[in-house]
Amino acid sequence: MSGPIHIQPGETFTLNVGPQHPATHGVLRVKMEMDGEYIVKAETVLGYIHRMHELMGENRTYPQVLPNLSRLDYLGALGYTHGHVLAVERAAGIEVPERAEYIRAITVELNRVASHLFWFGAFVMDLGGFTPLMYAIQDREHILDMLEAVTGSRLTYCYYRFGGLYNDIDDDFIAAAKAFIPRMRKSLKKYDALVTGNIIFEKRLKDIGPISAEMCRKYGATGxxxxxxxxxxxxxxxxxxxxxxxxxxxxxxxxxxxxxxRYKVRMEEMEQSLRIVEQGLEKLPDGPIMPAKKPKLIKPPAGDYYQAVETARGSFGIRIVSDGGKNAYRFKLRSPTYSNMSLFDEACEGMMIMDALAMMGSLDLVIPEIDR
Amino acid sequence: MIKDTVKQALQDLFPDPEPVAEEVVAPAAEGADTDEDKKKPVKKKEEPRVNGVLERDHAEHGYDIDVQLDPGELLAAVMIIDKAGFFLESITGVDWIKEDQLEAVYDFSRYDFDTCRVVIRTRTPRSAPKIPTISKIYPGAGWHERETHDFFGIKFDGHPHLVPLLLPEDADFHPLLKDFKP
Structure with missing residues (x-):
């Protein structure tokens, strides 16, 4: 099939972005109908790494599902496991000691910073700047080391338990976190100087990829x-x-x-997360990390329970429909990027393809989390 | 409080006050259930829920208003929700195989400090599950309805593009049905 392609004026052609494409950061495919450089129509095709976590949630007991949740979003996994434990605790009425909740908040916020850092590096790399990724990964590595020491894993954490935590944080963790905060603040200034004011960067993003508030509402975009x-x-x-x-x-x-x-929101969120970590470490109460009394077998009473949490990508919701058994009758995961991505087809119509890809980067997609 | 206005508006969909009055009994029974069944596994199936509006405790359930209605009234209810400025959180299904029914569950929430989460449920027979689409009101429902169609086989009437989204494009099975055999 060789020979040049002749495109007649007004004739469109189909372009497949993905499923294996560096700009989509995962196995996502967008079928674009193109008129030259402009997108006439786009259709997102999902499901390349669909694993049916919701069915696994029905087939396993509540504790057995715990590790699944961190396989959704490998960059900000703690936020998702937090949602799951909170949902089950709400359904089964389990009390959580205050210290455990503080440690949860501290680790979730650190994980949020790590997630945003990786997004920042990858996003700027999408736009052609490679250096910031290296800086971002270096900072992120500090967080991963800290979290690895307490949770036992680098990305797919299974740290929270119903009612508390798997293990307590130690002085090393506290010292490392305290040392990390000023380091990160300095880095944020560095990123600002390195990237934010850059003229090429600004021209690629400013007034490009509009997503209005009304569109967010109609598509349920959050975060x-x-x-x-x-x-x-x-x-x-x-x-x-x-x-x-x-x-x-x-x-x-x-x-x-x-x-x-959207870029500026995430960059400022990192600072806000650092503030939470700082206050959390300061206020961290003493006490147990697991409740004294906890049911051996978790069997929430029959009913329908919903829990929303703010993950790095938006509002993650989890619905547990229980029939009183040790497995969930229905286990629904509402993933934030799923809703955020669903507006892409409409938003990118009429855009140039490189602007659309820059906009896709600004949505902060993690594909396993969309496909579940 | 947006909760009260929305509740009132949704209540108007059910002109007959009788089922609503009956409905108030059901949550009380369920609430008592919640407290008591710590020890004994109460497995007595209560009567299927009557259509109507219920107020739920947010701390206990995670949502404030729980509406059950017939598929025919769905669009009217969603229009009320849309007018009140809610955003669409998710759509999903539940397979109530013992009652031979499929339930579609719609979650709506608000970008506001006056928090309110509304859950709308509608049931349809398992043999011919059919519910009108709300993607004309909330375009974001398009994907959620396709997903629910994938998993449960519920046909969303009027959906512009009801083809498998997460499952393979030639999938003719519905994995979240309780009688699904892989």
Missing amino acids: PVARGAGIDFDVRKNEPYSVYPEFDFDIPVYHECDSLA
């Missing part, structure tokens, strides 16, 4: 995508859970609705 569209929504504030009401932190919101706004 930094919604906050970049001027929506002041963060589950940690709007529907407080765990010990988040104890912390003093802000929700960065930008009203520009473009890719640059």
Whole structure:
């Protein structure tokens, strides 16, 4: 099949982005109908790594499902496992000691910083700058080392238990976290100087990839995508859970609705997460990390329970329909990027392809989490 | 409080006050269930729920308003929700095989500090599951409905593109049905 392709004026052609494409950061495929460089119509095709976690949730007991949750989003896994333990604790009425909740909040926020760092590096690399990725990974490595020491794994954590934690944090962790905060603050300044004001970077993102607040609402977008569209929504504030009401932190919101706004939201969120970690370490109470009384077999009473948490990517929801047995009758995972990505088809119509890919990067996709 | 206004508006969908009054008994029974069945496994199946609006305790269930209605009333309810400024969180199904019914569950929440999560449920017979699509009101429902169709085989009437999303494109099985054999 050789020979040049002749495109007649007004004629469109189909372009497959993915399933194996570096810009999609995973096995995601977008079927684009192109008119030259412009996208006429796009259709996202999913399911390349669909593993049916929801059926596994029905076939296994609640503790057996614990490791599954960290296989959804490998960059910010703790947020997802947090959602699961909170949902089961709500359903089964398990009390959690305060120290455990503090440690959960500290580790989740550290994991959020790690996730945003990786996104930052990968996003700038999508736009052609390779160096920031190296810096970002270096900082992220510190977090992964810290978390590895307490959780036992680098990415796919299974650290939280129903009612508490798998093990307590030690002085090494506290010292490392305390040393990390000023280091990270310095790095954030460095990233700002390195990337944010860059003229090429700005031209690729400013006023590009508009996602309006109304579009967010119709598609159910949450997290930094919604906050970049001027929506002041963060589950940690709007529907407080765990010990988040104890912390003093802000929700960065930008009203520009473009890719640059989503970038700025995430960069500022890292600072806010550091503030939470700082306060958490300061206020960390003494005490047990597991409740004294805990049911041997977790059997939530029959009913329908929902729990939303704010992960690095948005509002993650988990629904447990229980029939009183030791397995869930229905186990639904509401993944944030699934909703965030669903607006891509509409939003990218009429855009140039490189702008659309920059916008896709600003959505912060993790494909295993979309496909579940 | 948005909760009260939405509840009132949804309540108006059920003109007959009788089923609503009956409905108030059901959550109380269930609530008592929750407290008591720590020891004895109460497995007595209560009567199927009557259509109507229920208020739930957010701390216990994670949502505030729980509505059950017929598929025919779904669009009217979703329009009320849309007008009140809710965003679509998710759509999913539950297979109630003992009652020979499939349930579609819609979650809506708000970008607001006046938190309110509304759950709308509608049931359809297992033999011919059919529910009108809400993707005309919430375009984001398109993917969620395709996913629910994948997993449960519920036909969303009027959906523009009801082909498998997460399952292979030639999939003719529905893995979350309770009688599914791999």
